Amino acid sequence: KNEVEQSxxxxxxxxGEFITINCSYSVGISALHWLQQHPGxxxxxxxxxxxxxxxxxRLIATINIQEKHSSLHxxxxxxxDSAVYICAVKSGGSNYKLTFGKGTLLTVNP
Amino acid sequence: DxxxxxxxxxxxxxxxxxxxxSCEQNLNHDAMYWYRQDPGQGLRLIYYSQxxxxxxxxxxxxxxxxxxxxxxxxxxTVTSAQKNPTAFYLCASNSWGQRTEAFFGQGTRLTVV
Numbered sequence: 001k002n003e004v005e006q007s008x009x010x011x012x013x014x015x016g017e018f019i020t021i022n023c024s025y026s027v028g029i030s031a032l033h034w035l036q037q038h039p040g041x042x043x044x045x046x047x048x049x050x051x052x053x054x055x056x057x058r059l060i061a062t063i064n065i066q067e068k069h070s071s072l073h074x075x076x077x078x079x080x081d082s083a084v085y086i087c088a089v090k091s092g093g094s095n096y097k098l099t100f101g102k103g104t105l106l107t108v109n110p
Numbered sequence: 111d112x113x114x115x116x117x118x119x120x121x122x123x124x125x126x127x128x129x130x131x132s133c134e135q136n137l138n139h140d141a142m143y144w145y146r147q148d149p150g151q152g153l154r155l156i157y158y159s160q161x162x163x164x165x166x167x168x169x170x171x172x173x174x175x176x177x178x179x180x181x182x183x184x185x186x187t188v189t190s191a192q193k194n195p196t197a198f199y200l201c202a203s204n205s206w207g208q209r210t211e212a213f214f215g216q217g218t219r220l221t222v223v
Binding site: 004033035040041042043044045048086088097098099100101102103 | 143145147150151152153154155158168198200202211212213214215216217219
């Protein structure tokens with residue numbers, strides 16, 4: 001069983017819809033990342049969080065440490081949000097090894 | 111602007127040849143990482159380096175080698191011993207410490223024919 005599970009694997013939405021992508025993990029962590037990967041492959045870090053909630057523009061990320069669960073929300077989705085969204089966790093320890101989920105492919109249609 | 115540069119973006123090689131992927135960062139980050147991405151799978155760690163002249167194997171190091179002679183550079187060599195080298199390779203870096211974000215390169219898509 002993968003230590004990081006994302007759902008859904010694929011998500012299709014209409015422009016303007018509210019999007020939620022979920023991430024569950026099975027290990028104790030010190031931080032969780034949400035990453036965005038566009039066609040062509042480059043990855044951008046959207047958020048790094050260890051508790052609570054963070055907001056950047058139309059993107060909101062929340063984490064519940066007790067439930068080992070995080071969500072990424074996109075408000076007023078737009079076709080340019082179409083990408084793969086990846087959850088990654090850093091477990092405790094002295095080095096910085098990330099364990100990645102398999103990603104959620106989001107397609108936003110106009 | 112600071113960032114990570116991977117080159118080339120696309121690389122084709124014949125089976126049996128070694129190939130070296132470049133990763134350079136000007137972020138003054140201590141740690142650098144190489145990941146491999148295959149369709150339908152999450153990113154998997156190949157090698158990482160936390161300091162110059164030192165590196166450790168990740169989860170799938172077999173068939174790969176790295177060096178860290180300079181802080182800014184962490185090249186990855188895909189050797190002929192790697193049984194299935196065709197993949198997308200990503201380099202990342204971050205500063206030492208638990209609460210620092212990782213930065214990723216644009217990736218190199220390697221195709222072995």
